[in-house]
Amino acid sequence: MQTDVDEVEQAVATGSLPGWEQVEAHVVDAHERYLPRTEGAVADYIPALAAADPDLFGISVAEVSGSVHAVGAADTAFSIQSISKAFVYALVSDALGHDVVRERVGVNNTGLSFNSVIAIELNDGHPMNPMVNAGALATTALVPGATPAEQWERIRAGLSRFAGRQLELDGEVYHSEMLTNQRNKAIARLLESYGRIDLDPLDVVDTYTRQCSLNVTARDIAVMGATLADGGVNPVTGERVVSPQVCRDTLSVLAATGMYERSGEWLFEIGLPAKSGVSGGIVAVAPGKGAIGTFSPRLDSAGNSVRGQHATAYLSRTLGLNVFASAAHPTDLEGTR
Numbered sequence: 001m002q003t004d005v006d007e008v009e010q011a012v013a014t015g016s017l018p019g020w021e022q023v024e025a026h027v028v029d030a031h032e033r034y035l036p037r038t039e040g041a042v043a044d045y046i047p048a049l050a051a052a053d054p055d056l057f058g059i060s061v062a063e064v065s066g067s068v069h070a071v072g073a074a075d076t077a078f079s080i081q082s083i084s085k086a087f088v089y090a091l092v093s094d095a096l097g098h099d100v101v102r103e104r105v106g107v108n109n110t111g112l113s114f115n116s117v118i119a120i121e122l123n124d125g126h127p128m129n130p131m132v133n134a135g136a137l138a139t140t141a142l143v144p145g146a147t148p149a150e151q152w153e154r155i156r157a158g159l160s161r162f163a164g165r166q167l168e169l170d171g172e173v174y175h176s177e178m179l180t181n182q183r184n185k186a187i188a189r190l191l192e193s194y195g196r197i198d199l200d201p202l203d204v205v206d207t208y209t210r211q212c213s214l215n216v217t218a219r220d221i222a223v224m225g226a227t228l229a230d231g232g233v234n235p236v237t238g239e240r241v242v243s244p245q246v247c248r249d250t251l252s253v254l255a256a257t258g259m260y261e262r263s264g265e266w267l268f269e270i271g272l273p274a275k276s277g278v279s280g281g282i283v284a285v286a287p288g289k290g291a292i293g294t295f296s297p298r299l300d301s302a303g304n305s306v307r308g309q310h311a312t313a314y315l316s317r318t319l320g321l322n323v324f325a326s327a328a329h330p331t332d333l334e335g336t337r
Protein backbone atom coordinates (compact mmCIF):
# COMPACT_ATOMS: atom_id res chain seq x y z
CA MET A 1 0.00 0.00 0.00
CA GLN A 2 1.20 3.51 -0.81
CA THR A 3 1.71 5.63 2.30
CA ASP A 4 0.35 9.10 1.93
CA VAL A 5 2.67 11.92 3.07
CA ASP A 6 -0.22 14.12 4.22
CA GLU A 7 -1.71 11.27 6.19
CA VAL A 8 1.51 10.64 8.16
CA GLU A 9 2.07 14.39 8.63
CA GLN A 10 -1.43 14.72 9.97
CA ALA A 11 -1.11 11.79 12.36
CA VAL A 12 2.19 13.15 13.71
CA ALA A 13 0.90 16.70 13.99
CA THR A 14 -2.57 16.09 15.43
CA GLY A 15 -1.59 13.45 17.97
CA SER A 16 -4.35 11.17 16.76
CA LEU A 17 -4.42 7.99 14.72
CA PRO A 18 -5.39 8.06 11.04
CA GLY A 19 -8.95 6.88 10.29
CA TRP A 20 -10.05 3.28 10.98
CA GLU A 21 -9.73 2.13 7.38
CA GLN A 22 -6.24 3.49 6.99
CA VAL A 23 -5.07 1.85 10.20
CA GLU A 24 -6.66 -1.42 9.07
CA ALA A 25 -4.94 -1.21 5.66
CA HIS A 26 -1.54 -0.56 7.26
CA VAL A 27 -1.94 -3.48 9.67
CA VAL A 28 -2.82 -5.80 6.76
CA ASP A 29 0.12 -4.41 4.81
CA ALA A 30 2.59 -4.86 7.69
CA HIS A 31 1.56 -8.52 7.96
CA GLU A 32 1.97 -9.15 4.25
CA ARG A 33 5.28 -7.31 4.09
CA TYR A 34 7.06 -9.15 6.93
CA LEU A 35 5.48 -12.62 6.71
CA PRO A 36 8.26 -13.79 4.35
CA ARG A 37 10.99 -12.89 6.90
CA THR A 38 12.28 -16.05 8.55
CA GLU A 39 15.44 -14.89 10.37
CA GLY A 40 15.89 -15.61 14.06
CA ALA A 41 15.25 -18.66 16.20
CA VAL A 42 12.50 -19.85 18.54
CA ALA A 43 13.54 -19.74 22.23
CA ASP A 44 14.43 -23.21 23.46
CA TYR A 45 15.83 -22.66 26.95
CA ILE A 46 12.29 -23.31 28.21
CA PRO A 47 11.55 -26.70 26.57
CA ALA A 48 7.81 -26.05 26.09
CA LEU A 49 8.56 -22.89 24.08
CA ALA A 50 10.76 -24.81 21.63
CA ALA A 51 7.62 -26.55 20.38
CA ALA A 52 6.07 -23.28 19.11
CA ASP A 53 5.22 -23.07 15.42
CA PRO A 54 7.87 -20.62 14.11
CA ASP A 55 5.71 -19.55 11.18
CA LEU A 56 2.96 -18.01 13.31
CA PHE A 57 2.61 -14.26 12.81
CA GLY A 58 -0.16 -12.09 14.19
CA ILE A 59 -0.58 -8.33 14.47
CA SER A 60 -3.20 -6.38 16.37
CA VAL A 61 -3.67 -2.66 16.91
CA ALA A 62 -6.01 -1.51 19.68
CA GLU A 63 -7.10 2.12 19.52
CA VAL A 64 -7.99 4.19 22.59
CA SER A 65 -11.42 4.53 20.97
CA GLY A 66 -11.91 0.80 21.65
CA SER A 67 -11.57 -0.29 17.99
CA VAL A 68 -9.32 -3.32 17.55
CA HIS A 69 -7.59 -4.44 14.34
CA ALA A 70 -6.38 -8.04 14.08
CA VAL A 71 -4.57 -9.79 11.23
CA GLY A 72 -3.00 -13.26 10.85
CA ALA A 73 -2.46 -15.27 14.04
CA ALA A 74 -3.71 -12.42 16.24
CA ASP A 75 -5.97 -14.78 18.21
CA THR A 76 -3.43 -17.57 18.73
CA ALA A 77 -2.55 -18.15 22.40
CA PHE A 78 1.05 -17.90 23.63
CA SER A 79 2.51 -17.49 27.11
CA ILE A 80 2.98 -13.82 27.94
CA GLN A 81 6.51 -14.29 29.41
CA SER A 82 8.37 -11.03 30.04
CA ILE A 83 5.54 -8.85 28.76
CA SER A 84 3.91 -9.65 32.12
CA LYS A 85 6.67 -7.60 33.79
CA ALA A 86 5.23 -4.35 32.44
CA PHE A 87 1.76 -5.02 33.78
CA VAL A 88 2.77 -6.48 37.14
CA TYR A 89 4.96 -3.41 37.56
CA ALA A 90 1.94 -1.19 36.85
CA LEU A 91 -0.18 -3.08 39.41
CA VAL A 92 2.56 -2.83 42.07
CA SER A 93 3.09 0.87 41.34
CA ASP A 94 -0.64 1.41 41.66
CA ALA A 95 -0.66 -0.36 45.05
CA LEU A 96 2.57 1.03 46.54
CA GLY A 97 3.27 4.31 44.72
CA HIS A 98 6.00 5.92 42.65
CA ASP A 99 8.69 6.34 45.34
CA VAL A 100 8.59 2.89 46.94
CA VAL A 101 8.96 1.13 43.61
CA ARG A 102 11.66 3.46 42.32
CA GLU A 103 13.67 2.98 45.49
CA ARG A 104 13.23 -0.76 45.69
CA VAL A 105 13.43 -1.81 42.04
CA GLY A 106 15.01 1.08 40.10
CA VAL A 107 14.50 2.50 36.61
CA ASN A 108 17.91 2.38 34.89
CA ASN A 109 19.00 0.11 32.08
CA THR A 110 21.59 -2.56 32.93
CA GLY A 111 22.96 -2.71 29.36
CA LEU A 112 23.07 -6.47 29.90
CA SER A 113 20.82 -9.41 29.03
CA PHE A 114 17.48 -9.97 30.77
CA ASN A 115 18.73 -12.82 32.94
CA SER A 116 22.12 -11.35 33.83
CA VAL A 117 23.59 -12.24 37.22
CA ILE A 118 26.62 -10.00 36.67
CA ALA A 119 24.34 -6.93 36.43
CA ILE A 120 23.27 -7.54 40.04
CA GLU A 121 26.84 -7.90 41.26
CA LEU A 122 28.02 -4.83 39.34
CA ASN A 123 25.32 -2.77 41.02
CA ASP A 124 25.86 -3.82 44.65
CA GLY A 125 22.87 -6.12 44.67
CA HIS A 126 20.45 -3.60 43.17
CA PRO A 127 18.03 -5.21 40.67
CA MET A 128 18.23 -1.99 38.53
CA ASN A 129 14.87 -2.08 36.73
CA PRO A 130 11.63 -4.08 36.67
CA MET A 131 12.01 -5.34 33.08
CA VAL A 132 15.01 -7.61 33.68
CA ASN A 133 14.45 -10.82 35.62
CA ALA A 134 16.11 -9.53 38.81
CA GLY A 135 13.88 -6.46 38.97
CA ALA A 136 10.81 -8.42 37.90
CA LEU A 137 11.36 -10.90 40.74
CA ALA A 138 11.79 -8.00 43.17
CA THR A 139 8.58 -6.45 41.80
CA THR A 140 6.57 -9.68 42.02
CA ALA A 141 7.73 -9.97 45.66
CA LEU A 142 6.01 -6.60 46.32
CA VAL A 143 2.58 -7.67 45.03
CA PRO A 144 0.15 -7.27 47.95
CA GLY A 145 -1.13 -10.56 49.44
CA ALA A 146 -0.67 -12.59 52.63
CA THR A 147 0.36 -15.77 50.78
CA PRO A 148 1.91 -16.63 47.39
CA ALA A 149 -1.55 -17.91 46.33
CA GLU A 150 -3.12 -14.54 47.13
CA GLN A 151 -0.36 -12.70 45.26
CA TRP A 152 -0.83 -14.95 42.25
CA GLU A 153 -4.59 -14.43 42.25
CA ARG A 154 -4.05 -10.67 42.38
CA ILE A 155 -1.65 -10.82 39.44
CA ARG A 156 -3.97 -12.98 37.37
CA ALA A 157 -6.98 -10.78 38.14
CA GLY A 158 -5.02 -7.59 37.44
CA LEU A 159 -3.59 -8.76 34.12
CA SER A 160 -7.05 -10.03 33.16
CA ARG A 161 -8.48 -6.54 33.77
CA PHE A 162 -5.80 -5.11 31.48
CA ALA A 163 -6.78 -7.66 28.80
CA GLY A 164 -10.52 -7.31 29.35
CA ARG A 165 -11.02 -11.06 29.73
CA GLN A 166 -10.11 -13.83 32.16
CA LEU A 167 -6.55 -15.00 31.39
CA GLU A 168 -5.62 -18.63 32.07
CA LEU A 169 -2.37 -20.32 33.03
CA ASP A 170 -0.63 -22.49 30.43
CA GLY A 171 0.16 -25.41 32.75
CA GLU A 172 2.58 -27.05 30.33
CA VAL A 173 4.74 -23.93 29.98
CA TYR A 174 4.64 -23.32 33.74
CA HIS A 175 5.79 -26.87 34.58
CA SER A 176 8.40 -26.85 31.85
CA GLU A 177 9.90 -23.58 33.09
CA MET A 178 9.77 -24.68 36.74
CA LEU A 179 11.97 -27.67 35.83
CA THR A 180 14.54 -25.49 34.07
CA ASN A 181 14.59 -22.12 35.89
CA GLN A 182 17.61 -22.69 38.12
CA ARG A 183 19.01 -19.38 36.95
CA ASN A 184 15.97 -17.42 38.14
CA LYS A 185 16.17 -19.27 41.46
CA ALA A 186 19.82 -18.25 41.73
CA ILE A 187 18.94 -14.62 40.93
CA ALA A 188 16.21 -14.65 43.61
CA ARG A 189 18.60 -16.10 46.19
CA LEU A 190 21.20 -13.47 45.29
CA LEU A 191 18.63 -10.70 45.72
CA GLU A 192 17.64 -12.20 49.08
CA SER A 193 21.30 -12.12 50.15
CA TYR A 194 21.36 -8.38 49.36
CA GLY A 195 18.11 -7.78 51.29
CA ARG A 196 16.14 -6.99 48.13
CA ILE A 197 13.55 -9.75 48.57
CA ASP A 198 11.83 -10.20 51.93
CA LEU A 199 9.74 -13.26 51.05
CA ASP A 200 10.88 -16.84 50.45
CA PRO A 201 12.80 -16.46 47.15
CA LEU A 202 11.59 -19.79 45.78
CA ASP A 203 7.97 -18.78 46.38
CA VAL A 204 8.66 -15.57 44.49
CA VAL A 205 10.16 -17.53 41.56
CA ASP A 206 7.07 -19.74 41.53
CA THR A 207 4.69 -16.77 41.39
CA TYR A 208 6.86 -15.06 38.76
CA THR A 209 6.92 -18.23 36.63
CA ARG A 210 3.12 -18.43 36.83
CA GLN A 211 2.76 -14.83 35.74
CA CYS A 212 5.05 -15.54 32.75
CA SER A 213 2.92 -18.59 31.86
CA LEU A 214 -0.39 -16.76 31.49
CA ASN A 215 -1.77 -17.28 28.01
CA VAL A 216 -2.51 -14.22 25.88
CA THR A 217 -2.93 -13.38 22.20
CA ALA A 218 -1.59 -10.49 20.09
CA ARG A 219 -5.07 -8.98 20.42
CA ASP A 220 -4.86 -9.24 24.24
CA ILE A 221 -1.49 -7.55 24.50
CA ALA A 222 -2.66 -4.78 22.16
CA VAL A 223 -5.65 -4.13 24.45
CA MET A 224 -3.40 -4.33 27.53
CA GLY A 225 -1.05 -1.78 25.96
CA ALA A 226 -3.95 0.43 24.88
CA THR A 227 -5.04 0.53 28.53
CA LEU A 228 -1.66 2.11 29.34
CA ALA A 229 -2.11 4.45 26.33
CA ASP A 230 -5.54 5.42 27.63
CA GLY A 231 -4.46 6.64 31.08
CA GLY A 232 -5.28 3.32 32.76
CA VAL A 233 -8.82 2.77 31.44
CA ASN A 234 -9.31 -0.36 29.32
CA PRO A 235 -10.73 1.13 26.10
CA VAL A 236 -12.73 -2.01 25.30
CA THR A 237 -14.37 -2.68 28.69
CA GLY A 238 -14.32 0.92 29.98
CA GLU A 239 -12.93 -0.32 33.32
CA ARG A 240 -10.26 1.71 35.13
CA VAL A 241 -7.37 -0.66 35.87
CA VAL A 242 -4.62 1.71 37.13
CA SER A 243 -4.18 5.48 37.56
CA PRO A 244 -2.87 7.84 34.86
CA GLN A 245 0.28 8.43 36.97
CA VAL A 246 1.03 4.71 36.96
CA CYS A 247 0.72 4.65 33.15
CA ARG A 248 3.20 7.49 32.89
CA ASP A 249 5.67 5.74 35.20
CA THR A 250 5.27 2.39 33.46
CA LEU A 251 5.70 3.83 29.97
CA SER A 252 8.86 5.70 30.92
CA VAL A 253 10.33 2.50 32.37
CA LEU A 254 9.38 0.63 29.18
CA ALA A 255 11.04 3.30 27.04
CA ALA A 256 14.29 3.00 28.99
CA THR A 257 14.38 -0.75 29.59
CA GLY A 258 11.55 -2.67 27.86
CA MET A 259 13.65 -4.05 25.00
CA TYR A 260 16.53 -5.03 27.31
CA GLU A 261 20.01 -4.02 26.10
CA ARG A 262 18.50 -2.97 22.74
CA SER A 263 16.21 -0.35 24.32
CA GLY A 264 18.23 2.63 23.07
CA GLU A 265 18.36 1.34 19.53
CA TRP A 266 14.64 0.52 19.60
CA LEU A 267 13.73 4.00 20.83
CA PHE A 268 15.99 5.60 18.23
CA GLU A 269 14.42 3.67 15.35
CA ILE A 270 10.83 3.20 16.52
CA GLY A 271 10.24 5.83 19.19
CA LEU A 272 7.70 3.94 21.31
CA PRO A 273 7.78 2.45 24.82
CA ALA A 274 7.56 -1.32 24.36
CA LYS A 275 7.97 -4.70 26.01
CA SER A 276 8.94 -8.02 24.49
CA GLY A 277 8.85 -11.61 25.70
CA VAL A 278 10.75 -14.77 24.73
CA SER A 279 7.65 -16.53 23.41
CA GLY A 280 7.61 -13.96 20.57
CA GLY A 281 5.24 -11.20 21.69
CA ILE A 282 5.93 -7.47 21.58
CA VAL A 283 3.61 -4.72 22.80
CA ALA A 284 4.38 -1.12 21.82
CA VAL A 285 2.38 1.75 23.27
CA ALA A 286 1.54 5.09 21.64
CA PRO A 287 0.29 7.29 24.52
CA GLY A 288 -3.13 8.79 23.84
CA LYS A 289 -3.47 6.80 20.62
CA GLY A 290 -3.35 3.04 21.17
CA ALA A 291 -1.02 0.05 21.13
CA ILE A 292 0.44 -2.48 18.72
CA GLY A 293 0.58 -6.16 19.74
CA THR A 294 2.61 -8.55 17.60
CA PHE A 295 3.34 -12.25 17.92
CA SER A 296 5.92 -14.25 16.00
CA PRO A 297 8.19 -16.76 17.77
CA ARG A 298 11.51 -16.31 15.93
CA LEU A 299 13.79 -14.10 18.05
CA ASP A 300 17.00 -12.15 17.61
CA SER A 301 19.98 -12.61 19.94
CA ALA A 302 18.54 -10.26 22.59
CA GLY A 303 15.30 -12.28 22.73
CA ASN A 304 13.11 -9.89 20.71
CA SER A 305 10.80 -11.17 17.92
CA VAL A 306 12.28 -10.39 14.50
CA ARG A 307 9.02 -10.02 12.57
CA GLY A 308 7.47 -8.18 15.52
CA GLN A 309 10.23 -5.59 15.44
CA HIS A 310 9.85 -5.04 11.69
CA ALA A 311 6.06 -4.81 11.85
CA THR A 312 6.13 -2.42 14.82
CA ALA A 313 8.74 -0.20 13.14
CA TYR A 314 6.64 -0.10 9.98
CA LEU A 315 3.43 0.75 11.84
CA SER A 316 5.16 3.36 13.99
CA ARG A 317 6.29 5.12 10.81
CA THR A 318 3.16 4.76 8.70
CA LEU A 319 0.74 5.61 11.52
CA GLY A 320 2.87 8.53 12.77
CA LEU A 321 3.32 7.07 16.27
CA ASN A 322 6.93 8.01 17.19
CA VAL A 323 6.54 9.93 20.48
CA PHE A 324 9.54 12.13 19.70
CA ALA A 325 8.36 13.26 16.26
CA SER A 326 7.00 16.72 15.61
CA ALA A 327 7.00 16.16 11.84
CA ALA A 328 7.23 13.09 9.64
CA HIS A 329 10.81 11.93 9.03
CA PRO A 330 11.86 11.26 5.41
CA THR A 331 12.42 7.60 6.31
CA ASP A 332 8.80 7.28 7.53
CA LEU A 333 7.73 6.85 3.95
CA GLU A 334 10.33 4.37 2.80
CA GLY A 335 8.25 1.51 4.05
CA THR A 336 10.91 -1.18 4.15
CA ARG A 337 13.80 -2.01 6.41
Ligand SMILES: NC(=O)CC[C@H](N)C(=O)O
Nearest residue numbers: 081082114212277278303
Ligand atom coordinates in the same frame (compact mmCIF):
# COMPACT_ATOMS: atom_id res chain seq x y z
N1 LIG B 1 12.59 -12.53 28.35
C1 LIG B 1 11.61 -13.28 28.80
O1 LIG B 1 10.52 -13.30 28.26
C2 LIG B 1 11.99 -14.17 29.95
C3 LIG B 1 10.80 -14.75 30.68
C4 LIG B 1 11.07 -16.12 31.25
N2 LIG B 1 9.93 -16.56 32.00
C5 LIG B 1 12.32 -16.10 32.12
O2 LIG B 1 12.21 -15.74 33.25
O3 LIG B 1 13.40 -16.46 31.71
